[in-house]
Amino acid sequence: xxxxxxxxxxxxxxxxxxxxxxxxxxxxxxxxxxxxxxxxxxxxxxxxxxxxxxxxxxxxxxxxxxxxxxxxxxxxxxxxxxxxxxxxxxxxxxxxxxxxxxxxxxxxxxxxxxxxxxxxxxxxxxxxxxxxxxxxxxxxxxxxxxxxxxxxxxxxxxxxxxxxxxxxxxxxxxxxxxxxxxxxxxxxxxxxxxxxxxxxxxxxxxxxxxxxxxxxxxxxxxxxxxxxxx
Amino acid sequence: xxxxxxxxxxxxxxxxxxxxxxxxxxxxxxxxxxxxxxxxxxxxxxxxxxxxxxxxxxxxxxxxxxxxxxxxxxxxxxxxxxxxxxxxxxxxxxxxxxxxxxxxxxxxxxxxxxxxxxxxxxxxxxxxxxxxxxxxxxxxxxxxxxxxxxxxxxxxxxxxxxxxxxxxxxxxxxxxxxxxxxxxxxxxxxxxxxxxxxxxxxxxxxxxxxxxxxxxxxxxxxxxxxxxxxxxxxxxxxxxxxxxxxxxxxxxxxxxxxxxxxxxxxxxxxxxxxxxxxxxxxxxxxxxxxxxxxxxxxxxxxxx
Ligand SMILES: [Zn+2]
Numbered sequence: 001x002x003x004x005x006x007x008x009x010x011x012x013x014x015x016x017x018x019x020x021x022x023x024x025x026x027x028x029x030x031x032x033x034x035x036x037x038x039x040x041x042x043x044x045x046x047x048x049x050x051x052x053x054x055x056x057x058x059x060x061x062x063x064x065x066x067x068x069x070x071x072x073x074x075x076x077x078x079x080x081x082x083x084x085x086x087x088x089x090x091x092x093x094x095x096x097x098x099x100x101x102x103x104x105x106x107x108x109x110x111x112x113x114x115x116x117x118x119x120x121x122x123x124x125x126x127x128x129x130x131x132x133x134x135x136x137x138x139x140x141x142x143x144x145x146x147x148x149x150x151x152x153x154x155x156x157x158x159x160x161x162x163x164x165x166x167x168x169x170x171x172x173x174x175x176x177x178x179x180x181x182x183x184x185x186x187x188x189x190x191x192x193x194x195x196x197x198x199x200x201x202x203x204x205x206x207x208x209x210x211x212x213x214x215x216x217x218x219x220x221x222x223x224x225x226x227x228x229x230x
Numbered sequence: 231x232x233x234x235x236x237x238x239x240x241x242x243x244x245x246x247x248x249x250x251x252x253x254x255x256x257x258x259x260x261x262x263x264x265x266x267x268x269x270x271x272x273x274x275x276x277x278x279x280x281x282x283x284x285x286x287x288x289x290x291x292x293x294x295x296x297x298x299x300x301x302x303x304x305x306x307x308x309x310x311x312x313x314x315x316x317x318x319x320x321x322x323x324x325x326x327x328x329x330x331x332x333x334x335x336x337x338x339x340x341x342x343x344x345x346x347x348x349x350x351x352x353x354x355x356x357x358x359x360x361x362x363x364x365x366x367x368x369x370x371x372x373x374x375x376x377x378x379x380x381x382x383x384x385x386x387x388x389x390x391x392x393x394x395x396x397x398x399x400x401x402x403x404x405x406x407x408x409x410x411x412x413x414x415x416x417x418x419x420x421x422x423x424x425x426x427x428x429x430x431x432x433x434x435x436x437x438x439x440x441x442x443x444x445x446x447x448x449x450x451x452x453x454x455x456x457x458x459x460x461x462x463x464x465x466x467x468x469x470x471x472x473x474x475x476x477x478x479x480x481x482x483x484x485x486x487x488x489x490x491x492x493x494x495x496x497x498x499x500x501x502x503x504x505x506x507x508x509x510x511x512x513x514x515x516x517x518x519x520x521x522x523x524x525x526x527x528x529x530x531x532x533x534x
Contacts, residue, residue, distance in 0.1 A: 025484070025488055025496060025497075026409045026410050026411070027411075028410060028411065028477075028480075028481060028484075030477070039410075039411035040409065040410050040411035041292075041408065041409045041410070041411065043499065044512070044515065045515075046511065046512075046514065046515035046518065048500075049500055050499055050500065050502065051508065051511055051512055051515060052508075052512070053292070053409075055408065055411060056411075057411070074411070075350065076340055076348060076349055076350025077349070077350065078349075079341065079345060079346045079347050079348060079349050080347040080348035081344065081345065081347055082527055085525035085526065085527050086348075087527065087528070088347060088348065090348055092525070093525050093526050093527045093528055094523065094525060095523045095524065095525065095526060096524075096526045099523070099524075103521065103523050116521050116523065117523045119519075120519060120521075120522060120523045121523070121525055123512060123515055123516055123519070124516075124525065126508075126512050127509070127512050127513070127516065130508070130509045130512070132509060132512075132513070134524070134525070135513070135516035135517075135519070135522070136516070136519070136522035136523060136524050137522075137524045138524050138525050138526070139524050139525065139526035139527075141526070141527040142527060142528070145526045145527070
C-alpha cells in the first residue's frame with residue numbers, strides 16, 4: 001500500500017510549516033488519525049492589517065497534494081447554507097474543481113492556497129455577512145454551476161455540443177482527422193484541436209468525467225437543474 | 231507602544247459593548263431557551279440561572295458564551311429518573327428548536343433553520359439536579375471520563391473566577407486559546423491560569439502570561455487542576471489529556487519564541503479597529519485581489 005503523503009515525503013510537511021509560520025503564526029499542524037490537519041485562526045489581511053478572522057480547520061487527505069485540502073469554518077459563524085457556499089458539514093467550497101489548474105495548480109504551495117482561494121473565500125464571507133455581494137461572483141450550486149462553466153468555456157448553450165466537447169476531454173486520446181465536436185463540419189486539426197489539447201492538460205479526466213455524469217443525469221431528467229436542492 | 235499598554239488595548243478591543251448586536255442576540259436566544267425549558271418541564275419547575283464568561287467577567291469578543299443552568303429539584307423525577315435521563319430529556323426538548331451538540335455535561339445549541347444552519351448561538355445549556363432541598367450543590371451528568379457524575383456548585387465557580395484577581399490574564403489566555411484553535415476547555419484553562427498565578431496576582435500582564443506559557447512549555451506534565459466546588463471528588467484529568475497537554479506545551483513554546491523574535495504583536499496581532507469603515511476596507515481588500523476565485527457548491531457532498 002502507498003504510504004500517506006507526509007510519510008512518503010516528510011520534507012514537504014516541514015516545508016509547509018516553514019513557509020506559513022511568519023504570515024500565519026496562529027495556524028498549527030497536527031496529526032490526527034493518520035491525516036494532517038491545520039487548525040487556528042485565519043486572518044483576512046490587507047495592508048498588513050487584519051480586517052477579520054475566522055476559526056478554521058484544514059484537512060489534508062491521504063493523497064495530498066493531488067487532492068484539494070478540505071477547509072472548514074469551525075467557529076460556528078457562517079451558516080451552513082447554499083447561499084454561503086458551505087455544505088452542512090461546514091466545509092467550504094472554494095472553487096470549481098475544473099478551475100484548479102488556473103487557481104492552484106498541483107505543485108503550488110500551501111501558502112499560495114491560503115493567500116488565494118482561502119483568503120478570497122473568507123473575504124467574500126465577511127462582505128456577504130455585511131449584506132454586500134460576493135466580490136468575485138459565485139458559481140451557481142451543483143450541476144447548474146457545472147453547466148454554466150462549460151457553456152462559457154465552449155461558447156455555446158447547445159448541451160449536445162457541450163457534451164461532445166466533454167467527451168473529447170475525457171477520451172483516452174483524440175486524433176486530428178476526427179470531426180470537430182463544435183459541429184461546423186471541419187476536422188479537429190483545422191478547428192478546435194489546440195484548444196482541446198490544452199483543456200485535456202488543464203482539466204483532470206476524473207473531474208470532467210464526474211461533471212459529465214451530472215450533466216447527462218440532468219439532461220435525462222434524473223437530476224433536476226432546478227429545485228433539487230434542500 | 232509599551233507592551234503592557236498594548237495588552238490593555240487588546241483587552242479593550244475584545245470587550246463587547248452592552249448595546250451591541252452580539253449581546254442583543256444572546257439575550258434573545260436566552261429568553262427563547264428559558265421559555266422552552268420552563269414550558270417543557272413545567273411540572274418540574276427547574277431553577278434557571280446564568281453562568282458562563284458573561285457572568286464570570288471573562289468575556290472576550292472572539293469567544294463569548296452564556297451558560298444556561300437548568301437545575302431540577304432533588305425530589306423531582308418528572309424531568310428524568312437518572313442524571314443521564316435528565317440530560318437526554320433536556321437534549322430532546324432543545325432538539326425541537328435547535329441543532330444540539332453534546333458536550334460532556336452541557337448541550338451547545340446552534341441554528342437549525344435554513345438561514346442559520348449550524349450557526350453557533352454561544353449558549354451552553356447545563357442540566358443538573360440539586361443534591362438536596364437546600365438547592366446549593368448539584369449533580370451533573372458527565373458523558374466522558376471515569377465518573378458519570380460531577381458534584382458542583384455554580385456560585386463557587388463564579389466566585390472562584392470573578393474574585394481570582396487575574397481575570398484580565400484569563401481573558402488574554404482565552405483569546406490565545408481561540409486564536410490558536412486549542413481544544414482545552416475554557417473552564418480548564420481558567421482553573422489552570424488561576425492556579426499558576428496564585429502568587430503572582432500583582433505582577434504585570436506580560437509577566438503573568440509569560441509565566442503561564444513557560445510553565446506550559448517546561449512543566450506541562452506536572453500541572454493539574456482541581457474543581458473548586460469539589461476539589462477531591464471530581465476528577466478533571468480528562469480536561470487535561472495527553473493530547474491537550476502536548477498541544478498546549480507546543481503552542482506555548484512557539485508563542486514564547488514569537489515574543490522573543492518579533493514582540494507581543496506577533497501573538498495577538500495589531501489591535502483591531504472597530505467596525506467603522508470595515509465594509510469599505512474589505513471592499514478595498516477585494517479590489518486588490520490579483521487572482522479572483524468564485525465559490526461553488528458540491529451538493530453531492532452532504533447537501534441533498
Ligand atoms: Zn471546432
